Amino acid sequence: MTIEDFLRMMLRNALVLLVLTIVGAVAGLGLSFTRSPVYAASALGYVSANTSTDESGSPVAQSGGNMELQYSKAQSYLPLFRTRAVGERVVEDLGLQQSPDSIAGSLQATVDPNAPIITVTAYAGSAEDASAIANSAVEATAAEALELETGADGRGTPSVQLVPYQTALVPGGPASPDRSRFLLAGAALGLLLGLGLGWLRSRNDSRLRTPEDITALVGVPVLGSLPDVKDFTRTKDGALPEPESFAARESMRKLRTNLRFVDVDSPPRSIVVTSSTAAEGKSTVAANLARVMARAGQPTLLIDADLRRPTVAAAFGVDGKVGLSQLLAKSISVEDALQLSGTRGLTVLPAGHIPPNPSELLGSRSMHELVEEFSRSYFVIIDAPPLLAVTDAQLLSRQVDGALVVAVSGRSRSDELLRGVEAVRSIGGTVYGVVMNRVPSSRLTRIAYGASAEYGGYGKAYDKAANIPEMDEIEIAAIDGREVESSAPSHLDSGQARTTSTPVARTSGRRRADVEPDS
Incomplete structure (x- = not known):
């Protein structure tokens, strides 16, 4: 254990150390009162x-x-x-x-x-x-x-x-017990006990806290670290608002950038976003990643393949009654299944009707052909169930170019993440990397848990600059030889939407989210 590891262990167990030190001091002082004065x-x-x-x-x-x-x-x-x-x-x-x-x-x-x-x-x-x-x-x-x-x-x-x-004088007070020594000795013993417990907790704690922990465990890089901020929190009705803080938006942009470079010779056109266990934020990551991909000029399709607990329809406020399950059953057309998300360049495919056999549908030849067809026109992001709960995500990893696995900083356990990654690899799937979610934002917690302070105070002045296009979109536009409009609302009609290659998202017949201007 290095000095840095020791200091982090002390910070992680600061409350335990404080309590045991106080208890030890009180016990030592109490013990001194049981001794006869000398x-x-x-x-x-x-x-x-x-x-x-x-x-x-x-x-x-x-x-x-x-x-x-x-x-x-x-x-x-x-x-x-x-x-x-x-x-x-x-x-x-x-x-x-x-x-x-x-x-x-x-x-x-x-x-x-x-x-x-x-x-x-x-x-x-x-x-x-x-x-x-x-x-x-x-x-x-x-x-x-x-x-x-x-x-x-x-x-x-x-x-x-x-x-x-x-001659000897009559002493004014007892020579022993020395109450201050008893107090200090008790406090020292309490502190040592706390350090021992902290060390044992660290030895037995399998929770993942740093990117280095993850890379050493599963052998893939951490492609993104998302801060633990309220911007990534859903509303009571399941809607997922656009992130507003600089830290939240910048973390998603970094994830997007890193994803583009996971395979320079053969850039991915389709990915599945999953996690080892439930409630690790994989659906939130998938939705926000789809948004930033679309904002960078990449036509993007977000597919809700969690046919057991779908969330995409509620997140974007679209009709979730029809979608992937009916499309795989060939009961509706592609045009009727796709819906506009409200973000220019982003199309969503809800889960649709919850079928009795999700695994069979997702592992079918029809699903493979569907992903292959969509990836010709879109960058496809599939929101899949957790890996260890059901086999759905494992099967889907064979249908796409690669997988992103979401893990929660300080909560996800190493054995669970390793089992999830090995589940993908066991059937020939590719894991591009891991996304660390809910990374502690406070400085003290970052130091204690080894999380990097990526943002600091930088960028706060830009939080309200909604009329300035993202720099990476400008750069991409320059390469493509096109112009990028300002994202100010006055420059975009409320009904205007970016046109994409076929297939075309459904605009009538069922509920469609209003198109919002980029910001």
Whole structure:
């Protein structure tokens, strides 16, 4: 795992990390209140050199070696503080109920590195006891040391002697538990637990989040990344309005451009748009891709081949009672089946009557011939059912040049996408690429899930420039040697529609969507 992966894992699991860190901190603080308070008090003892006298009783000057002796003796006295003998003296002196061993065990002694001063720290359950034990321990150790130096009869004068130097004060608060340390330790443990859970989630999370994930999995490129914006949302009656934001429109144009270059030597004339599972947005992608293909000057036909749950008729507001199923059954003519969409250059073929045998119809020779005939006049886009639900899309992939598979960023799972792609390949179909749908738009989410920030703030100034033709349409027109009209409504009659090669879309007899000017 790289540092970038680690940071993304933290951002993806930020809420879990925050909650567990807070819970750990609260638990640590609560644990500190279950511990009995312990108070600490320190007293000082000084190892002094006794003044020696000559035969006449006059003091003899001290030599520099006495300081070394004092420091050496101070070091040797340290073990005395934790002996039972000292503990017994303290218990007797203070009249304590504890055992001598427990008193001796509660003492800590250290020597100042620059002077023969011993610091004795006593720990007790009350502040007064800690202070009293520390002071008594210095006196008890001094007496014990003097007895060891002079013998049991107390004769002679030792060269050095431990004497009380500074008494211990009554502490103002407990030395432990240190509530801040418990709190920090609990927070750290909670954070570590959160990181562990985040790592496990990442290891077991098979959801696809980045184009690199998809390419590594199925071996085909991501041809488009569509942002998670409301422009791609249908209305309550199933209608699919034109995208208005720059991000939405530009993402569809990029998909269109990439699709044109998937096979330069043999450009596709017909594709099927599908997904591995339901509710991944394949119908929305198919409809909007058909729109941008038509707006670029390419006569386009959108076929609703989802004969189980058709959506194209509702999306464009056309009559869905007749369409593909009747056409395959040869009960109506092509002219009666095709309908204008309201977008210049785009014709739609609704699903029509829902048949009892969709798979047989879509895999029939008639369907193959129909697609072949339409692809001579149109760029054909077929909206198909999900691959893993039924075999319809799998069969249709043999009828077209290639397939686009739609996957939802952060929701579609790798095993499902792989099974869907393999289903197409297993019968000889071609998968041109994958379309990542609902890519997170917020900057923080893009960073967390590795989605690219393709748009930023660029293009917002152009969102309302409806009277300016798309640049790619102008370029295509220049190549074809034709002129492109401005898309302003005043330049186009409400009933005007672009004429296309045969077959001609039906304009009467059944409901037809009003033709709208390009924008």
